[in-house]
Amino acid sequence: MAAIKTESTHPYVTAVQEIAIQWLLRNKSPWLHPDFIFYRTKQGRKFKENCDYVHKVAEDIIDKRRREIENADLSSKKYLDFLDILLTAKDENVEGLTKSDIRNEVDTFLFEGHDTTASAISWILYSLAEHPEHQKRCQEEIDRVVSETKSGELEWKDLGKLEYLTLCIKEGMRLHSPVPGVSRVNSHPIQVDGCEIPTGSIILLNFYSLHHNPTVWGEDHMEFKPKRFTKEHSEKRDPFAFCPFSAGPRNCIGQNFAMSEEKVVLATLLQKLSFTLDKEHNVEKVIAAVMRPTDGIKLYVHSR
Ligand code: HEM
Known part of the structure; x- marks a missing residue:
């Protein structure tokens, strides 16, 4: 590695x-x-x-x-x-x-609140740099939404209008899976396809594989295709096919905040700047607690 x-x-x-x-x-x-x-x-x-x-x-x-x-x-x-x-x-x-109860919660917030969104935003920006046609559509949408505001700046209430950017964010989170997996220890035996997983097993839930299942996402699952997340396409899928924020009672409590943060950061950047790939730099993934590039992501930044 x-x-x-x-x-x-x-x-x-x-x-x-x-x-x-x-x-x-x-x-x-x-x-x-x-x-x-x-x-x-x-x-x-x-x-x-x-x-x-x-x-x-x-x-x-x-x-x-x-x-x-x-x-x-x-x-x-x-x-x-x-x-x-x-x-x-x-x-x-x-x-x-207790002091340690509180510290554990604060640790979770501090970690979950910065490393995850940093990974998500970096990978989405990488995909947009790789696909100028999608980047351009996002920029046109941002320009239109901003031109309709009184202040000439993106406002909180406008985030919902960034529909194409939202498709790109979701597709980026599928393709790159910023949190690639989580683990659980089962407190009772679980039956899966006739096999029993005994109590006390460490079970790894691999979201990256889930997001690359060819039977759900097709043979082109390694490609960045935001239209997978249009209402029409999403309705045909099992809701648990896409779980960037996990699922169930311990899913991400920061997910709405995270989606808003991603929209604000990406829209602010794309409003003023365009990004292209440094084709000399090879970007590879390494699965850590969050999905990281082994040697960084290098992009060229251009003023619009
Ligand atoms: C793109 C950004 C994010 C992703 C992909 C993400 C993903 C996740 C995932 C997969 C879990 C479940 C962990 C597990 O089951 O072991 C989780 C839990 C959690 N996340 Fe996020 N997260 C993101 C952003 C945030 C932000 C911004 C915050 C806080 C401001 C946050 C706070 C939390 C907390 C407190 C938990 C623990 C919930 C619990 O154990 O009940 N996350 N997150």
């Missing part, structure tokens, strides 16, 4: 990327599975150091907010955000969440 180059500015981003790589390498190396071996290796020690750092970032955020809440009247706040709710929640025995 090729090494992944990590270039970023914030140490939190670098630490999360390294954790994902170290986790992947450990997964693929059965001799590193036992803790007492892994944490004695150089990789294991670096993994722990990175985990300690990202936990510290989350703890600092929580402590800062805890102090603010202690010194403020929460009832005067118009909206309580997620962290306010976690810090003030009490169960029927008036017990609050």
Whole structure:
């Protein structure tokens, strides 16, 4: 497997990327599975150091907010955000969440909130650069929507009007699958096609394969074809054929926010800029916690 180059500015981003790589390498190396071996290796020690750092970032955020809440009247706040709710929640025995409960939730938000959307936006931009005809249609749509606004800028209420861009976003998330898979441990036996999966098995749900199933998506499943997501085509498919945000009770709670973020970032970029591929640069995928390019994605940026 090729090494992944990590270039970023914030140490939190670098630490999360390294954790994902170290986790992947450990997964693929059965001799590193036992803790007492892994944490004695150089990789294991670096993994722990990175985990300690990202936990510290989350703890600092929580402590800062805890102090603010202690010194403020929460009832005067118009909206309580997620962290306010976690810090003030009490169960029927008036017990609050423990420090590690809160930190786990904050960790999930910090990770899920940045690495996933960064991967999705980068891959979609890559596909649009590869397919100028779809990029142009998105730009024409953005220009039309913006020209109809009073401010001359894209407004929140206009995001729903970016229909073609939405098709491209969905097709990009199918083709590249920014979260390629998730895993679960089953708490009871599950029957699949006459085989029993025993309790306590680690089950990997591979969204990338799901999104490339030729019987559903056709033999051209490796091609970028946004029209697959028109109402007419989507209606013919099983709703679980496309699961970029997982499904069921633990699916992504940030999915509406993520779709809006992708539209805002892509529309803002495409309104002012056009992108073309650097054909000299070979882009390959590597499955980590999110889908990454092994050696980055290189695009030429042109003013419109
Ligand atoms: C393109 C962007 C995103 C993708 C593809 C994505 C995908 C996913 C997936 C597949 C899961 C399920 C994980 C599992 O089952 O183990 C998940 C969970 C989650 N996501 Fe996202 N996500 C994205 C953006 C976001 C954003 C922006 C946020 C927050 C602002 C967020 C917050 C969460 C949280 C808190 C969970 C855990 C939910 C739970 O365990 O009940 N995600 N996401």
